[in-house]
Amino acid sequence: MAEKPGRPATIFDVARLAGVSHQTVSRVLNDLPNVRASTKQRVELAIKQLRYVPSPAARALVTRRTRTIGAIATGGPDYGPSSTMLGFNEAARAQRYAVSMANVVESDLASVREAVELLLRQNVEALVLITERVGVLDAVLRIETGIPLVAVDPTGRAEHAVAIDQYQGARIAVEHLLSLGHRKILHLAGPLDSVDAGERARGWRDVMAASGLAAVEPLVGDWSPDSGFRAGETLSAADFSAVFVANDQMALGLMHSLRAHGRRVPDEVSLVGFDDIPEAAHLAPPLTTLRQDFATLGRQIMDSLAELLSGEAGDERAPIIPQLVVRASTGVPTVNRVSV
Amino acid sequence: MAEKPGRPATIFDVARLAGVSHQTVSRVLNDLPNVRASTKQRVELAIKQLRYVPSPAARALVTRRTRTIGAIATGGPDYGPSSTMLGFNEAARAQRYAVSMANVVESDLASVREAVELLLRQNVEALVLITERVGVLDAVLRIETGIPLVAVDPTGRAEHAVAIDQYQGARIAVEHLLSLGHRKILHLAGPLDSVDAGERARGWRDVMAASGLAAVEPLVGDWSPDSGFRAGETLSAADFSAVFVANDQMALGLMHSLRAHGRRVPDEVSLVGFDDIPEAAHLAPPLTTLRQDFATLGRQIMDSLAELLSGEAGDERAPIIPQLVVRASTGVPTVNRVSV
DNA sequence: GCGTCTGCTGTTAGCGCTCACAGCCCGGGC
DNA sequence: GCCCGGGCTGTGAGCGCTAACAGCAGACGC
Structure with missing residues (x-):
């Protein structure tokens, strides 16, 4: 109940309440080693008491990682793309990634390009492209984004692709x-x-x-x-x-x-x-x-992305065979x- | 072409290239007055040359605004909710808001609560709830988020609601x-x-x-x-x-x-x-x-949200009548x- | 005894922006 | 001549965090 009504608590507020330095709080937050169990407990208690939520902005500023993925989809509310997006979204959330969505209904190239730029401006760490339109796929593949891209693509155009055969x-x-x-x-x-x-x-x-x-x-x-x-x-x-x-x-x-x-x-x-x-x-x-199996396809997108982001080997994923x-x-x- | 391959340009790089202070660059970025036309031009040129993209994290850190909206949807890829989400997403993008999506397929209360928390952790400025499930609606309405919430709700439970009648x-x-x-x-x-x-x-x-x-x-x-x-x-x-x-x-x-x-x-x-x-x-x-008319419904969500976020009057929106x-x-x- | 290592904690310096405020220059009023 | 004000620009601080490093114990070896 020791809550300042003024503004959200910072890492320093937590540190003060727990009687430690802000750095120790940071260590607890990030699950780093070398924190005594009793200290960790005190910090966690303080966090709960102050309802402290770490600022993603401050974190992103220093780590240069937003833990956000940009997802672009084109077209209307069709069963296939919607299911794929759902599957991907759940998989991303399971890995604690945020998903910034850009759904372009009128999928002209200008709108798509604009959507990509909006996502890049948000400093997303990777892009996902769910489209069936050749033009959109090719256009997005051509953009120099500097971040990984995974596309749904049964044709092998995209470097990193998942697909249903x-x-x-x-x-x-x-x-x-x-x-x-x-x-x-x-x-x-x-x-x-x-x-x-x-x-x-x-x-x-x-x-x-x-x-x-x-x-x-x-x-x-x-x-x-x-x-x-x-x-x-x-x-x-x-x-x-x-x-x-x-x-x-x-x-x-x-x-x-x-x-x-x-x-x-x-x-x-x-x-x-x-x-x-x-x-x-x-x-x-x-x-x-x-x-x-769109749900699996969506999950594969996230799996593939996780490999790219972690720099892992990333074995080829065989296309899913329809039944x-x-x-x-x-x-x-x-x-x-x-x-x- | 005067590009440092090292890392993305900052506002200081732009300032140096344009021969002004970082603050003037900031003024140009935010379209503030009191910048001479010729200065503005120089800055804009430098921005283009360096392919400068402002850091949303740094900006959010100081302004305390992320310009991001969290959207929660429950259930599968059904026509109605999908269309509504699409309409909302496009409207949000038109107003330069990012949309962070959390689609909960198994809409048990724990998962929904978790989704809300994930969004809050991202410091979204507002929440959108697209669900038809009484339990989910009530549960989310009960959560003390501290930010505006607009829900699709034909029953009048939610304080800020849009609906089809x-x-x-x-x-x-x-x-x-x-x-x-x-x-x-x-x-x-x-x-x-x-x-x-x-x-x-x-x-x-x-x-x-x-x-x-x-x-x-x-x-x-x-x-x-x-x-x-x-x-x-x-x-x-x-x-x-x-x-x-x-x-x-x-x-x-x-x-x-x-x-x-x-x-x-x-x-x-x-x-x-x-x-x-x-x-x-x-x-x-x-x-x-x-x-x-789901598309209109989605747009209404954004309209309603825009009013809430800007603190405007916000006249009641009459529910849409099905045809x-x-x-x-x-x-x-x-x-x-x-x-x- | 001393040095050294290991486990834990604190200090300092930024990350890249915006905000508040302090200038500077020039024109106009007296 | 002076001062004043407004248009434009720069300076410094600080948002809330993490990374790098510094310190400070106590355990241990010799």
Whole structure:
């Protein structure tokens, strides 16, 4: 209760109350050796009594370390990036790092650059970049920040990257369709400037080519259900038995369009999505898709960062492989069934 | 190019290069008056040449202002909270405030308290709380932080709150069903510890009571599509013609269950959701729901905070009213149609 | 006995800024 | 001539901490 109402206690106030020098208090604060147990106790008591909180500013000023990480994310509140950010944030907090967030919705390059600068002005010790946009990724990689950067990047552009193996996920999706007997497999891709979309399209193309199948130019959406619906509208009478859709939301929109045109899923058209959003299991029909472990991805970001900041070895982290979740939107193609 | 590779430039380096005192540099940095235009120019040139960035730590040490806001969010990557956080983050950045994020997934009280303390240790100037959990809200409100707190809170618990009017939204939803002729209207509520869920249930109950209709005990879910599905399974043969579902995801799960039991929407059962998630327009059938303007909510948080921090008057902010979006999941009840 | 080492504690000097205040110069009033 | 005031600039102190080093015991070896 010996509280001065004036202003927050400093290390000197604690020292006086505990009857030691401020340096001894500092030693207790930083858990340094060479402090007698009884002294330590007295100091800790004084700290509690005065409700002393060390000043991060003073500390940062002398140590030149802010223990803060700047996290940049682009785009809206989508399931994937949000989950990744959450996972990272929790991991960072567990290691007592503060996270300064800069979420750029309109991810034009100027805004992104500005966000980076704002973070640098805060003297963050490292940067995390969660974006799927090629342009943003390349732009941030080009900036000379002088601090470590870890990016979510399945393409290997970034020096320090973590990733979910989008390419492999796409292969698994298409191979699933192939194994059911599908041969005419379309692809509804994500936006052209998305690294994830690019990798998924590449996976689809490669599997098709390896199977000697023609891969017609993929349709392109923007991840939104609306764009999936619109893509479906252009498809009307096209000849295909399955579509590998680059994400669940577009698959939902496409489903909607197919339904509107009387093409039944999976009886006439099989659909595979990507992400396994919480909604996927309850669509009509429940969607076969690839689950991505975003939480682990987020944690990996922090792990990778911790290695960089401590200057440790840092073994390469293998990309996370998405997991196929088979539900009711995929089945044996009609032609096969008819030919029995 | 006159760059010392050693360590970052300080205000004294700039002063020397510009041929002025460090104080004049400080004046330029802070845009204070009484600096000759030509002097200012020289200083600015020196700043650019040395790539000088002022130290936030040194600044914070003497001004006692960190220009940082701590933002606490609880729960997973749901559409609503994520959007709100995004809106807030952009607004804060626009006012040159840094945002230190603490996202607590497992929102037990101990973790939340810990998150608050971590932020306080960073000397944030204010706190933002984005949670729907009664327990978390109450717990944080009780903590003596000594700094302003703005919470998302439609119940009026928090002294400084912004909100979407959940109660009013629920009334609009139920009134929509009433106007179509429904009388037996169930409610599938969100979790019991959710302020939003409570307000929505209250709105439903009040409208039912005002219309002299019996409001049977609502079903309770946890916002997830899965819980909506499970709720549907318990409903099998119950007597009702419409359900007001407390969010879109549960509505989706419920839809799934109804479909599985051959009860058609909207022919036999009308459904109204809440949120207007991007998926809502493409469900089978497209979902009637209430749209919430989360982006504006996020901006309001920052506006409210700015007032508090500047000590301005700060007029009360009226809660945002959700907007009814009528789609195909609601229609005239069967009995009425049959009775023609 | 002395020197030395080890465990603990204190003293001093900054870290890079802003604040308060002390100048300086020049124009204008008397 | 003088003084006064306002625009501009510089000087010194200090924010609250850590790093480096200095000191001061007591234990121990010889």
